[in-house]
Amino acid sequence: MVKVGIIGASGYAGAELYRLLLNHPHVEIVAISSQSYEGKMISHLYPSFYGVFDMIFTNDQEVIEKADMIFASLPHGLSEKYAKQCDEQGKKFIDLGADFRLDQEKDYQQWYQHDYQYPQLHEKQVYGLSEVNREQIKQASIIGNPGCYPTSITLGLYPLLKNHMHKDEKIIIDSKSGTTGAGKSLTEDTHFPKCNESFHPYKIASHRHTPEIEQELSKMAHQAVHVMFTPHLLPVNRGIISTIYVPLKDNVDFDDVYDIYQKTYQDEYFVRVLPKGQVADLKFVQYSNFCDISLHYDERYHQLIVVSTIDNMVKGAAGQAIQNMNLMYDLDEKEGLMMIPASF
Ligand SMILES: NC(=O)C1=CN([C@@H]2O[C@H](COP(=O)(O)OP(=O)(O)OC[C@H]3O[C@@H](n4cnc5c(N)ncnc54)[C@H](OP(=O)(O)O)[C@@H]3O)[C@@H](O)[C@H]2O)C=CC1
Numbered sequence: 212m213v214k215v216g217i218i219g220a221s222g223y224a225g226a227e228l229y230r231l232l233l234n235h236p237h238v239e240i241v242a243i244s245s246q247s248y249e250g251k252m253i254s255h256l257y258p259s260f261y262g263v264f265d266m267i268f269t270n271d272q273e274v275i276e277k278a279d280m281i282f283a284s285l286p287h288g289l290s291e292k293y294a295k296q297c298d299e300q301g302k303k304f305i306d307l308g309a310d311f312r313l314d315q316e317k318d319y320q321q322w323y324q325h326d327y328q329y330p331q332l333h334e335k336q337v338y339g340l341s342e343v344n345r346e347q348i349k350q351a352s353i354i355g356n357p358g359c360y361p362t363s364i365t366l367g368l369y370p371l372l373k374n375h376m377h378k379d380e381k382i383i384i385d386s387k388s389g390t391t392g393a394g395k396s397l398t399e400d401t402h403f404p405k406c407n408e409s410f411h412p413y414k415i416a417s418h419r420h421t422p423e424i425e426q427e428l429s430k431m432a433h434q435a436v437h438v439m440f441t442p443h444l445l446p447v448n449r450g451i452i453s454t455i456y457v458p459l460k461d462n463v464d465f466d467d468v469y470d471i472y473q474k475t476y477q478d479e480y481f482v483r484v485l486p487k488g489q490v491a492d493l494k495f496v497q498y499s500n501f502c503d504i505s506l507h508y509d510e511r512y513h514q515l516i517v518v519s520t521i522d523n524m525v526k527g528a529a530g531q532a533i534q535n536m537n538l539m540y541d542l543d544e545k546e547g548l549m550m551i552p553a554s555f
């Protein structure tokens with residue numbers, strides 16, 4: 212059994228981790244921590260766990276002491292010191308936040324306004340996009356779990372960029388996220404009367420996921436890729452849907468693009484390329500670890516339109532983190548993650 216601990220377990224992504232891990236046959240959750248709820252039972256905060264998982268929140272140090280595999284689900288800038296301790300003690304560490312995602316410290320400084328406390332630690336980090344970096348993840352001890360928007364976008368573009376079927380022009384991406392993406396603290400934007408029955412873009416041309424998206428797309432394409440990324444707040448609890456507009460190279464036709472997507476993902480259980488004519492819909496990935504991709508062609512402009520959708524809490528956070536843990540422990544990648552999505 213893998214002895215798992217979760218730091219920041221009172222937050223949404225932390226709670227989603229134990230909701231899923233409780234069904235994992237090779238995991239024992241040995242400790243979970245919270246600063247605000249230390250000494251309280253989980254059901255005090257999340258009544259759905261009452262009688263199912265009556266663990267008491269402890270402190271961060273006890274989690275590190277007891278567990279061999281530590282997930283951190285904290286606001287940005289707080290994970291490094293825990294990763295350092297885990298590294299020194301030979302424990303595995305997966306960060307659900309952004310502290311181990313960017314390759315360049317200068318990008319982290321610019322977009323997150325933090326410095327690296329332990330720059331050498333970052334030489335060990337692996338970007339946890341499971342389907343793309345599988346072999347590196349298997350060998351890693353520190354994983355930067357991808358952001359939710361970047362997961363939907365990078366999986367949606369990987370086959371196209373890897374096979375250089377796109378024109379060397381900037382890519383336009385419109386993404387929409389449910390409100391759990393903003394975490395559990397109340398904000399003006401996620402207050403029910405403000406977001407309910409409304410819909411708005413935010414952080415236009417300035418969202419902190421932009422450098423992460425460009426970094427990973429550029430690696431896939433082996434050349435610099437630039438994006439115009441606009442996130443929107445969708446008044447639903449869960450789900451991200453990204454609509455991506457990419458000009459195709461002149462000699463590339465849509466049927467070839469579709470074939471490449473199918474070939475690339477044919478052995479990937481969690482990435483589903485939908486049949487031609489179908490449209491990806493976040494309803495049909497909610498509560499699951501699937502990423503559904505539909506492909507569309509605008510012949511007037513010779514443009515590909517990719518629609519890629521995930522559950523932000525699962526493939527966009529806790530599910531992908533568990534998929535990565537499975538890889539790190541040489542377990543079946545699907546273990547604990549075989550949930551069927553909502554059907555209506
Ligand atoms: N929600 C999502 O869809 C996704 C989230 N993530 C990432 O996962 C991480 C956790 O996100 P999420 O669970 O949504 O966030 P929440 O705000 O819901 O939870 C974060 C938790 O961190 C703890 N915490 C510890 N120190 C602090 C501090 N100084 N300030 C605020 N909170 C603190 C809090 O618990 P306590 O006070 O009890 O210790 C809190 O419950 C973030 O880095 C987020 O970006 C990644 C992908 C998707």
Ligand SMILES: CC(=O)N[C@@H](CCC(=O)OP(=O)(O)O)C(=O)O
Nearest residue numbers: 307308309358359388389392393
């Ligand atoms: C709707 C909403 O507010 N979403 C969050 C992103 C989700 C998230 O938690 O960010 P990471 O994936 O980087 O951890 C935001 O825009 O900041």
